[in-house]
Amino acid sequence: MITVTLRAQSGELFDVTALLDSGADVSMFSPSVANILGLKPRKGKRRIFRGIGGEIEAYVHRIEFRIGTLRFHARVAFPTVEIPNILGRLDLMKNIEVIFKDERELSIESP
Numbered sequence: 001m002i003t004v005t006l007r008a009q010s011g012e013l014f015d016v017t018a019l020l021d022s023g024a025d026v027s028m029f030s031p032s033v034a035n036i037l038g039l040k041p042r043k044g045k046r047r048i049f050r051g052i053g054g055e056i057e058a059y060v061h062r063i064e065f066r067i068g069t070l071r072f073h074a075r076v077a078f079p080t081v082e083i084p085n086i087l088g089r090l091d092l093m094k095n096i097e098v099i100f101k102d103e104r105e106l107s108i109e110s111p
Contacts, residue, residue: 002087004018009038018086021087027074027076028076028083031082039078059079061076
């Protein structure tokens with residue numbers, strides 16, 4: 001789990017936790033995060049995602065976020081149901097290096 005910093009519609013920064021999932025193609029945040037950002041999820045590009053838990057409908061938006069001092073613009077899907085926040089590879093892994101030091105510690109760096 002890592003901390004991701006986002007900018008609310010009001011302009012204030014806020015933090016959410018997300019699971020860094022190297023097996024996930026796309027990052028996916030809960031619809032409650034979209035509400036804080038001031039996004040209308042259904043205005044994004046509709047996609048059906050498939051995984052171990054089955055299928056989920058979500059809408060993709062491009063957002064800016066921070067991990068520590070690093071800033072990113074990435075495509076993030078917002079489903080229609082609450083889920084744990086997940087950081088996937090798309091738009092993120094090309095900009096950072098993730099080093100798993102052991103089962104309790106990881107390092108995220110700019111390459």
